Amino acid sequence: MEILMAIIIGVLFATATYLFLSKSILRIIIASGLLSHGAHLLILTMGGLKKGAVPLVNDIGVSVTDPLPQALILTAIVISFGVTALFLVIAYRAYQELGTDNIDKMRGTEENE
Amino acid sequence: MSALHLAILMPFIFAFFVPIFYKSLRKIHTGWIVLFIPVILFIYFIQFIPTLLQGKEIVRSLPWIPSLNVDFTARLDGLGILFALLITGIGSLVVLYSIYYLNKDKEQLNTFYMYLLLFMGAMLGVVLSDNLIVLYTFWELTSFSSFLLIGYWYEREKSRYGALKSMLITVFGGLCLLGGILILYVIAGTFSIQELMTQVNVIVNHDLFVFAMVLLLLGAFTKSAQFPFYIWLPDAMEAPTPVSAYLHSATMVKAGIYLVARMTPIFAFDSSGLWVWLIGGIGIFTLFWGSFNAVKQTDLKAILAFSTVSQLGLILSLFGVGAAAIHYDIDENIYTVAIIAAIFHLINHATFKGSLFMVAGIVDHETGTRDIRKLGGLMNFLPITFTVALIGTLSMAGIPPFNGFLSKEMFFTGMIRVLQLDIFNMETLGVLFPVLAWVGSVFTFIYSMIFVWKTFGGSFQPEKMEKKPHEPPIGMLIPPVVLGSLVVIFGLFPNALLGGLIESVAYSVLPKFKYEVHISHWHGFGPELYMTIGVIVIGFALYQSQGKWKKIYDLFPKKLTLNKLYDSFIPSLETGSNLVIRSHMTGYLRSYLAYIFIFFIGFLGFTMWSMNAFVLNTSKVGEISIYEIVLSLLIVIGCITIVFAKSRLTSIIALGAVGYTVSLLFVVFRAPDLALTQLVIETISVALFLLAFYHLPKKFRHPETRRFKLNNALIAIGVGLVVTLLAISSYSTKLFDSISQYYVDNTYDPAGGENMVNVILVDFRGFDTLFEISVLAIAGLGIYGLIKLRLARRSEK
Secondary structure, eight states: OHHHHHHHHHHHHHHHHHHHTSSBHHHHHHHHHHHHHHHHHHHHHHTOSSOSBOSBOOSSOOOBOOHHHHHHHHHHHHHHHHHHHHHHHHHHHHHHHHSOOBGGGOOOOSTTO | OOHHHHHHHHHHHHHHHHHHHHHHOTTSOHHHHHTHHHHHHHHHHHTTHHHHHTTOOEEEOOEEEGGGTEEOOEEEOHHHHHHHHHHHHHHHHHHHHHHHHSOTTTSOHHHHHHHHHHHHHHHHHHHHBOBHHHHHHHHHHHHHHHHHHHTTSTTSHHHHHHHHHHHHHHHHHHHHHHHHHHHHHHHHSOOBHHHHHHTHHHHHTSTTHHHHHHHHHHHHHHHTTOTTTTTHHHHGGGSOHHHHHIIIIISGGGHHHHHHHHHHHHHTTOTTSHHHHHHHHHHHHHHHHHHHHHTTOOBHHHHHHHHHHHHHHHHHHHHHHHGGGGGOOOSSOGGGHHHHHHHHHHHHHHHHHHHHHHHHHHHHHHHSOOBTTTOOOGGGTOHHHHHHHHHHHHHHHTOTTSHHHHHHHHHHHHHHHGGGOOSTTHHHHTTHHHHHHHHHHHHHHHHHHHHHHHHHSSOOOGGGOSSOOOOOOHHHHHHHHHHHHHHHHHHHOHHHHHHHHHHHHHHHHOTTSOOOOOOOSOOOSOHHHHHHHHHHHHHHHHHHTHHHHGGGGGGSOGGGSHHHHHHHHHHHHHHHHHHHHHHHOOSOHHHHHHHHHHHHHHHHHHHHHHTTOOOOOOTTOOOOOHHHHHHHHHHHHHHHHHHHOSSHHHHHHHHHHHHHHHHHHHHHTTOHHHHHHHHHHHHHHHHHHHHHHHHSOSOOOOOOOHHHHHHHHHHHHHHHHHHHHHHHHHHHOOOSOOSHHHHHHHTTTTTOOSBHHHHIIIIITHHHHHHHHHHHHHHHHHHHHHHHHHHHHHHHO
């Protein structure tokens, strides 16, 4: 299972990297979304998968999966949402100011050069 | 921290306060306040002389970076005190002189005195540090302060040129010196000069010894303006004259000589003779070349600059030849005379050259020109200045009874005795030493005569001068008069005044011998006397017939000078480095991202490979069910769709699909909280994307070449591969136990919750969550600001 996940994580990272290197700003924002998915799964996989029950306190003494990575990922999901939202607005504003979404052509306008 | 450390640091500390004095006490010339520092330090150092004359030395240690063997050890011995007295003594006179030279209403005095104090402290640090790394630090500081002082009148093109030139050459040498120091450390495992001296046998027989020596000497030769690095010194004359007198004649340029002298007890044991030949040879050739070129100069300061180059060569050659003495085991060692001559001439040069620089400054100040073609007949207008100039030049030319004569005679003695050395092929090629020494001395005589007679003798040409000349204010005369008097006094009573000091300095340079300095005015009819008479006769004849032989200077092709070489080298260096920078600093963010990714692949991949970090442990892996295979396939398909999607909508939907699949995976992985959060967040994200969708351009993809895509794909696959390997290895290795058990045990009691993830988030790591919310709030504010800003600007328009 972990090996399969490792490969999936690799695919997510590779796709994200490829999109990061492209010219369109929307694709770059998509890349950041994929990268955070990859990172979250990476944290989870590193701790070991399916090692026990859902991390809830129980009386019968069943061992549970590691709750700590889950707590970390929960924080990370929210943060990555904030980042994506900010990126989107910056992309939108940049397009309005500069008239392009091609990052190679974003060289500042005449007034702020 | 001892008083000795404080003495070194005092100029630095005081330099901080100079701007305050300058701002708050505008009516007083800042120089008067600064003057206290060198005077106090001079008095402080002079009280050590009785102790040092008894053969003791003062060592004070201050730990600085013990883990790197770098301690700020201050060591005051004969050599150190000689330089410390020169720095503070000449420093006092120069500051006094500068008060009259620099107008307090027109010049930026605060920066000038700050730089000057910076230099003073740095120079004291160089000569009093026992640790080579500390020495090197101060060494570079002297280069920097010299740069700042040469460029003091920075609005002048020539000042900037000279400053940069001196900086580039001396810092190049400084870096070589650092290399030499590090090699010495590799050999002996210490930066302390005293400890290095105890390991001479190890050092001299080491394979790297020659490299250490050559690098060290490059540092010394660039600093002391030896051939072929001397070209920066004439251009450094663009500095104000007090600076030229101080840095570029009396002290800083002697740092190279100091280094050679300081290192002699270690390097002189070199059995190949390279030390003797390199220093002696370069020194004696520089003596000849500098004096030869000084004759053709027309600017007073240029004459003095080349003269300084040549005199530094003289002193260095003496130290070089004198080092050979260590290979002879005789009590009455006839070769040590070179060392004594070198030390004696070092002192003499500071006195007569210092006074001559000040004379040149006075002439410039009073007439508005330093060009000897315009000057002449000033004898009657500046009688005191003329007297000082005459004494200084006669001493420089080696005419009795001045101090320069005594050291010049000893110099001849030292060079003649080279012929009696029977090591290092000295008996054959060594004949060049006395010959070059004599020829150089003839030219020294000629330019000395030019300096004094073209300025003060001949016919007065008032129409060529800007001002009507008269004697300068008394304060400007005191420093050169003091130095001129020293020239006479040292000339008359050398043994009584300097004998002890020279002995203790010589003992620092070659500790093997017992010295009894006896400098005599009359040696009898020996070769030295005939050489001096020859210098005077031939020099006088050549001075009189200058017009007939000066054409030989035109024989040298103008295009082949060292300056031309430097001038063509610097622009090509600039274009070269520009080319290198432009080749990778493209200005495109994407290129830099690509570098980061490539570095990530290379660095991480290499580390994993070299550390054997890749581990595959399949013993504990969980089983794979059909759901997981399906979900994994969904993610892969989503990724591929995003990469190849032609429209924006497709890629946004595919991103959403990947997100929802991940949340389903969280369900499978027993993480219901994550699954729920991911589900909500993904929904909002997709909605946001679709919102932005309307505002972003229709054209989603930009034309990309096949090569561009291939490169990116390669980098992407590399990153994916490395991350996969990393994930597998980090899962398979457990270096230490998980800290999670603590949270598991405490969730119910005392934290009082049942959902462990929730309890961790709001109880154990409550601050984390708080800051997470803060981040969201900041992002929200940013978004709000970005949108509001546009509206505000629109309404303005």
